[in-house]
Amino acid sequence: MKQVYNFCSGPAMLPAEVMAKAQQEFTNWHGLGVSVMEISHRSSDYVAMAKEAEQDLRDLLTIPDNYKVLFCHGGGRGQFAGVPMNLLGDKKLASYVTTGHWSRSAVTEGEKFASADIFDALLRDDDGNVSVRPVNEWRYSQDSAYLHYCPNETIEGIAVHQIPHVDIPLVGDFSSTILSEPLDVNRFGVIYAGAQKNIGPSGLTLVIVRDDLLDRAMAHTPSILNYAVTAKHDSMFNTPPTYAWYLSGLVFKWAKAQGGLSALAKLNSDKAKLLYECIDNSDFYKNQVDIAYRSKMNVPFFLADETLNEVFLSEAAEHGLMTLKGHRVMGGMRASIYNAMPMSGVQTLVEFMREFEKHHG
Structure with missing residues (x-):
């Protein structure tokens, strides 16, 4: 599977x-x-x-x-x-x-x-x-x-x-x-x-x-x-x-x-850092929240070319990356990376985002 x-x-x-x-x-x-x-x-x-x-x-x-x-x-x-x-x-x-x-x-x-x-x-x-x-x-x-x-x-x-x-x-x-x-x-x-x-x-x-x-x-x-x-x-x-x-x-x-909340906090910070760095180091993706007030649990982001939204979601699903569509109020994308999301999940998402940018940027 x-x-x-x-x-x-x-x-x-x-x-x-x-x-x-x-x-x-x-x-x-x-x-x-x-x-x-x-x-x-x-x-x-x-x-x-x-x-x-x-x-x-x-x-x-x-x-x-x-x-x-x-x-x-x-x-x-x-x-x-x-x-x-x-x-x-x-x-x-x-x-x-x-x-x-x-x-x-x-x-x-x-x-x-x-x-x-x-x-x-x-x-x-x-x-x-x-x-x-x-x-x-x-x-x-x-x-x-x-x-x-x-x-x-x-x-x-x-x-x-x-x-x-x-x-x-x-x-x-x-x-x-x-x-x-x-x-x-x-x-x-x-x-x-x-x-x-x-x-x-x-x-x-x-x-x-x-x-x-x-x-x-x-x-x-x-x-x-x-x-x-x-x-x-x-x-x-x-x-x-x-x-x-x-x-x-x-x-x-x-x-x-897992080591309690201190250990989970460290993991959550590392996951969020990896994903936000991917977004911030790209002109293809953007997040509009002040760095000091960014969530570590819910990461919304937008594609520079929003006509690619459905393609992004379709290809993401093919790579086993589910439910990335943003809330209807906001549009765009949203990755929720709660405690149960392993680091490997965020790494896989970041790798997909970089490859998607190469092919569509």
Whole structure:
């Protein structure tokens, strides 16, 4: 079988070792003679697995004891509503910093519950080049219940690598960067992440919430979105996405086996450096994001001659390079190189890009 590298932005590729382990256990998990997806989430075997997965995640991120880890439904979009419903308390105002599509989407949902104090930190010139205002220039209201931002915009390939210092609870949408590098959880009130990038398959959402924020939910918050209810029931208020939880647990073990987040951060930096150098050293390709704010997870790029886009995608697919088409909002190309993408995948892409330039440049 030809080697295939999947550059999809999400649902993204999973580590090959994790997929092999899941395949091996698919019909006979722990010698029970059935799949893990077929047993009760309240059985002793499943509860033990769930607790182990949480502990592995806590170990990876060094999550302090005064934070709850919740395994939820609804994806990042669910948390666009879940955050204001759980954190507003008696306040009417919430602050949002926007840097791209997903942070703006959070505002759209948040405004259904609160007055939004919006600071647009995205900078764009007439040629389409983009940057971000430094975090020490971000403005927010002290009267807000929280400040929300997205440290990595998957569509635009924009990343904010510094954590802002704020005097109100800080909320981060880490859907596309969680587990890609060490993170100081103490700086946040809430961290949330859809699973389908660096954690596991779609259907699961992680929420890491500081204990003192668990009593602020609006009265009409649905129980399924209520952090306090979810925490009280150990994320099993109703049937959780059991198979996604199990697979995510395998990913956590895989990440620890790679040397933890410091080792993964080094690999991710090396992969991104190789790909950006290929783009920057060419007149055939371009990336329009300020070097200081480039994502290490999602690398958008454009061909100088966009009439070659379909040819590029077709020939890439023939070389086993999948899902390189850019988001419909942006066009062009996009390579998502999350934790599970090996260096060999990026090397193969770079070699293809150079050969494509030789033949079509």
